[in-house]
Amino acid sequence: MKAPTLRGPFDPGGQPSLTIDNHLHLSLFAWNVSSGLSASKAVLSDVERHRDFWKWPNASKLIRAIEDAGFDSQLQYGMWSGYGGETGWNDAGLDFATAATASAAVTERIGIYSTIHVGYNVSPLFLAKLFSDIDHVSGGRLGVNVVAGQNAVDYAQFGLVGPPTQEIRYAIADEMTTALKLLWTSDEPVDFEGEHFQMYGAQVNPRATSRPRPLLICAASSDIGLDYATRQCDALFVTADDNAVAGYQKKAAKIHAMAAEHGRQVRIAAMCYVVMEESDAKARETTEWMRREIDRGAIETWLTRSGHILNSEVQRVSEGVFGDARASSGVMEDPYLGIGKEHYESLGMGMGAYKLFGSYESIADQLIALYEAGVGQFALSFFDPQRGIQQMRDHVLPILRERGYNRILA
Ligand SMILES: Cc1cc2nc3c(=O)[nH]c(=O)nc-3n(C[C@H](O)[C@H](O)[C@H](O)COP(=O)(O)O)c2cc1C
Structure with a gap:
């Protein structure tokens, strides 16, 4: 079959379902790269816990622990190079396919959200095949976070000059997304003659297991990026400058309006960096120490x-x-x-994420305030993921459940 379109909005079979009432969707984010969102020499105080949690013997425990604790998904950070410094920030990590496949194999319920870069001349067929197989292995739990790469060093690693302009980055993302959706859902071989990608008689088998297709996520922030994301993706990351809930509310309203123009719905997501302690004062002490060690x-x-x-x-x-x-x-x-x-x-402390610092009560209050402002998904990255997951399980999730904001999902 000839591709019916090269660009979105394109939702063959409709969009995946996006919300569960009165339920904050909690993801563990950036567990697959060294130090996660912490660019602080505080991680050197215990490198196994704070920096090297991405290594599979450690990470496999974290992934199983979030499923047991009641999180909804794991979300990887996509990177091809790190940022060095004394801590080797993000210098090492597990790739999008290995991290997703391995996570799928050790869990049964949580969403397996992978992160890919488009723009490095990788064929949609190649990605569609890997993702369909990961979706198959996970029993239909795949989600894909699409990044329109903007890192010149990574373009160079792939032998390319970059980054291209924003228009081109998102035109590539648009074609890639249409091609993935077609390959995931079409029972017939596909001909796709785009400006950036061409495929003739292309097909993957198995097709995606998720119905109608895997969830698509995007963290674009430019207007061009948001235009793409609201036409093609299902969950959009929002950041606001001053850690203020009102900023998230305003951006969420803008994004919902943009999606509605295309007859689509989207879930708003926030990246959060979490440091929690028994009291706000103790959390302040910890964050002060981390701050001094940036x-x-x-x-x-x-x-x-x-x-x-x-x-x-x-x-x-x-x-x-x-x-x-x-x-x-x-x-x-x-x-x-x-x-x-x-x-x-x-x-x-968090690569610009919303800063969730404080006591358990205060973390729960902030999560609820963001949820009430329209944020449905929280990509949580912890300074100490092992401890953070336990704290969520033992302290924060019980508060959220008691207050009616979290359901125990089978
Ligand atoms: C929550 C969040 C997660 C992101 N995850 C990644 C990632 O894993 N890998 C990456 O290269 N870029 C990542 N980015 C960068 C975005 O994809 C995007 O390029 C950036 O926000 C700039 O927006 P623009 O592309 O619209 O200019 C992330 C950004 C945010 C806010």
Whole structure:
């Protein structure tokens, strides 16, 4: 069959179901990369717990523990290179296919959400085949987080010059998503003649097990990215600048309106960095310590690689690295690398995620406030995942259940 369209909105068989009433969808996020969202030398106090939890003997326990605790899914962080520094932030990790397949094999209920990059000249057929098989192994629990890569170093690793413009990044994502949806659902071989991808007589067998198809997630933040995500994906990550619930509410309303224009519904998701203790005062003590230990070298690399943050401070050189231009800008002399204390610390402790710091009660209150503001899914990353999962199971989930915000799912 000839592809009926190259771009979204395209939902053959409809969208996957997105909500369960009065239930906060909890995901364990970034468990598959070293240090997760912690760019703090505090991780060196116990590297096995705080940095190397991604290694499979550790990670397999975490994945089983979240299923037992009552989480809803695991969500991987997709990366092809890390940020170095003294801690080797995100320098090592498990890839999107291995992490998802292995997680599927050791669990029975939770969603298996993988993260892929489009833009590195990987064929949709290749990805559709891997994902259909992971969905098969997991019994229909797959979800896919689509990243339109923007990391110049990773484009170079694939032998490409990049990143392309935002328009091109999301045009590639659009075609890739349409092709994946077709391959996952079509009983006939597919001809797809796009600008970025071509396939003739392409088919995967087995097709996706999920009905109508795997859930698609996107963390775009630009308007072009949001346009793509609201046409093609089902769950959208939102970030707000000042950790204020109102910011999430405002963005959620904007995104729902954009999706509605295409006759679609989406779930709003938030990335959260969690440090919890028995009391707010004790949590403050822990976060103060982590703050003092922020890994400046790692933050510097993150800022350089992500490009958009330092663009206003320094002139970007053509290869996508800042090189000498950075030295002359004064940014290097600034203790906060030119982005201000608050932003610097927010990157070091959670890569800009919502900061869920405090006592168990206070964590539950904040989760509920975000849920009431329209956030349906919480991608939680813990400084100490092993302890964090236990704390969620023993303290926070019981509060959420008592207050009617979490159901025990079979
Ligand atoms: C919650 C969240 C999760 C993300 N996960 C990843 C990831 O795993 N890998 C990655 O390369 N980029 C990731 N990103 C980056 C986004 O996909 C996106 O490129 C970024 O927010 C910039 O938006 P834009 O592409 O619309 O410019 C993430 C961003 C957010 C906010």
